[in-house]
Amino acid sequence: MIRVDIPNKECVGCGYCCIQHICACGRAAYPDEAARGEMCPSLHWNGSRYVCTLMMRPGGEGEFYKWQMNAGLGCRNFLNPWRNDVRKRQGKNG
Numbered sequence: 501m502i503r504v505d506i507p508n509k510e511c512v513g514c515g516y517c518c519i520q521h522i523c524a525c526g527r528a529a530y531p532d533e534a535a536r537g538e539m540c541p542s543l544h545w546n547g548s549r550y551v552c553t554l555m556m557r558p559g560g561e562g563e564f565y566k567w568q569m570n571a572g573l574g575c576r577n578f579l580n581p582w583r584n585d586v587r588k589r590q591g592k593n594g
């Protein structure tokens with residue numbers, strides 16, 4: 501296997517990762533929406549970027565989701581074009 505040592509880029513909140521594929525936590529929390537191929541109900545446009553409301557839950561629950569989803573460790577989809585055009589999206593096609 502060839503591994504390329506490229507450091508992650510910071511998350512800019514473009515929403516590409518969540519809109520293209522609901523993560524495991526999102527699928528567990530919203531199985532019906534995931535089965536219907538809908539956008540994750542936890543994905544929220546805050547006016548300037550997307551945020552995950554599961555990660556914002558109080559009482560340690562949000563911290564659990566951050567840990568589960570590696571929040572803060574950078575973007576693993578850093579070649580996606582949405583990163584350069586952060587705006588509210590209508591679906592997978594933009």
Ligand code: SF4
Pocket residue numbers: 510511512513514515516517518550574575576577578580583
């Ligand atoms: S694709 Fe990258 S920049 Fe966009 S929301 Fe996901 S992690 Fe953040």
Ligand code: SF4
Pocket residue numbers: 518521522523524525526527540541542543544551552553554555569
């Ligand atoms: S909004 Fe949160 S729960 Fe939904 S797919 Fe993105 S990271 Fe997962």
